[in-house]
Amino acid sequence: MKRRTLAKVATALTGCAVVASCAGAGAIGSGDNTITVAIVSNSQMEDAIDLSAEFEKDHPDTDLRFVSLSENEARAKITVSTAMGGGEFDIVMISNYETPQWAENGWLTNLQPYIDKTEGYDSDDFIPSVRKSLSYKGDMYSVPFYGESSFLMYRKDLFEQAGLTMPEKPTWDDVRGFAKALHDPDANMSGICLRGKPGWGEVLAPLDTVINTAGGRWFDEDWNAELDSPEVRDAVTGYVDLVRDYGEPGAATAGFGECATQFSQGNAAMWYDATSAVSTVEDPEASKVAGKVGYAPAPVIDTDHAGWLYTWSLGIPETTEDKQAAWDFVAWMTDKDYMKLVGNELGWARVPPGSRNSTYEIPQYADVSKAFGDITLESIANADPENPTTKPVPYTGVQFLTIPEFQDLGTRVSQQISAAIAGKTSVDDALDQSQQYAETVGETYQEK
Template sequence: MTPSTPVNPTSPTAGRSTGRTARRAAAPLALALCGALLAACSGAGGAGGSGGHSINVLMVNNPQMVDLQKLTAANFTKSTGIHVNFTVLPEDDVRDKITQDFSSQAGQYDVATISNYEAPIYAKNGWLAPLTAKAKADTAFDQSDILPAMQQSLSYNGQLYAEPFYGESSFLMYRKDVFAAKGLTMPAHPTWDQVASLAAKADGAQSGMKGICLRGQPGWGEMIAPLTTVVNTMGGTWFTKDWKAQLTSPAFTKATNFYVDLVRKHGEPGAAQSGFTECLNDLEQGKVAMWYDATSAAGSLEASDSPVAGKIGYVPAPVEQTKSSGWLYTWAWGVQKASKKQDDAWKFISWASGKGYENLVGTKLGWSRVPAGKRTSTYSNAAYDKASSAFAQPTLTALEAANPSNPGVQPRPAPGIQFVGIPEFTDLGTQVSQQLSSAIAGRTSVSSALSASQKLAEKVADKYAGQ
């Protein structure tokens, strides 16, 4: 996930993408917030257009979606005659509004942007229309080209319920020039112990430079996303398969102590308030030598105006007990089950997530703005590969290695790599992150933070035990 903002206060993006990873989703609290939100935002974006060839699309205001909005009329509408009424809102607002409309099956919106966190939950609740048959019938869409991990994460009980618009995993980024000057070698597949050693050696490599940047900002999609991947690979889990909370288990404790100690000793200043954006700025400005985070960050680091373009190396997410540990996040298109325009909705999705749209963005706006991370063919496109040669293959490798159903060393009760795929996780993850951010800031101990967090997790587990 490019980072995710705190949801109950989020893919990176787990989960923003382009800077936002794992995010807030359908939670009971969201429903309470939606009534007021609906009144406040009912005029946003023009959700009108009830004609037979118009659809209403509710989506997050990330840059890729803004590009899509600009390109739709002159391309999709021109070729199909289907007018698209967009409602575009900030992430927290759009999640609340989607939850309100889809949970009530009000049918105001035909299509909405959801993530791989929400998709199985919404599908289980009967809020989404299955897309398997439409995708199979639309041979031009080429469903087989969608990365398997993406398809798996957007499915429920063997049915596909959303199509990815763009996706991300996570990897380790480091300053190649700084490592060379210090005589340091980055392993092709680093372990976390190796990363900690390199962070210590890179500390002070340049004036004011710290060894590594890791998110410490509270939020289930901020700090919790990278931390959970460390927990997974060090043998821990939030819950056992039979719903026993594990936040004070030896493995979870070891991973959390490791993460907190590393960022306290060799991490960025102000780590307790540093999220995706702050770490991105720190790496660009030469304040840190390494950064573990969303693959979507690479586009900014390699942009023509980036001071570190060409200086960054990319290697897989560090591991310990697992073969891989990168997360998986996608912004995807879901169709409301109550929509009476599902055929037109599919035509829009097929266009927006299709190969032709990627080529359109590449030729019209530049290949660095292509909504990548979802199709195998993107990474064999010569134009895209040329524009993203520094990070395209490491990104694809990370995406192909992601396994949301089996990210650790033991069976899980719910899918998810950097999150637990249950509605309660938005609130639970955020509260736990607040405890652990305080530990990073030195206001409490890791032991105390995990003890308090365990009690919160046990309350959630009690709801599922015996099911």
């Protein structure tokens, strides 16, 4: 998509054209060269901000300015800035959704020359599927801070007390049965925590994996929308009913962060979400359930696997003036040594997972990741963005569609789903409206 077209999509999504005035920021250091970093406010990223003084010790002329944003804000505002060539950010936290598209558009700096000349950086150490997802024509245009798939987390102690056994490969019917058995609102215990918050990267992330494994799809091979198909209706109905019957309070406004809090504080028996959640769940200083959690693959219906593939990564917009200074920080935050810094300073459970194979070879991390390390790597390896569902599709992506329009389309559809979770509309009405949105997008591809 051309810059002007995607810029319109992004502006419609965010409703905030002046990015810098909309974001809160914090400056560190007093150097002559200011590098502004737009970063997502997840726990691992907040750790990076806290540790960034270590970078500044070796780069006294660099002043780091962080703009920390929630996931939805980050996606919208970073897209606007990059699409418009505004230059507000020198480094942007993006994902495998944006990277290949923006690289094709010429919006991102090709990082491969910087990678190749940085001694010891070792991009071959990145998990292959993660590296591939951040590459365009064989070169990396962003580098992973952490990588993830999705899996089911469950309280082993509660399952044992209730006489329940988690299968090696659970189905969504299994999950519903477990949630029903363990749901106890009087004891402040939800059977399961599931995202319900609007946002293509919030509620649609787990929900799309359910749609996929149920045999649903957004479009058929001819770009005919299929959000009103029986498979999609069954999948969405099952998800909405599950979270309404046995999910967390206020589910329609709960995203990754809210579920991380609910589960780690002992208020949910299960949580289906990103494998990167272990950095919070297994942190003994922040989690009441550390050491009590079991891990199972993403629940399935009609497929062998259902986990997604995602990575939060760092890229450098083409508008960045001092690309070398920006790369120096990007390299620091995604290097092997950073993993050891986090482990030694903050605790090994807080090391960003899923980006480098060598992370799992560090003895201290191998020890703390016994319960989740293997299943994390297996889930990432089994994710198949090119064949996400049981039928052929014209797009790639498991929990998103790698087309520019999905930023807006996914947001609109997610709002309908969230409204159904809140009880403001029915699933049928939500999908009927979503189908209309998808048909509009599909028609533009049929015309090409």
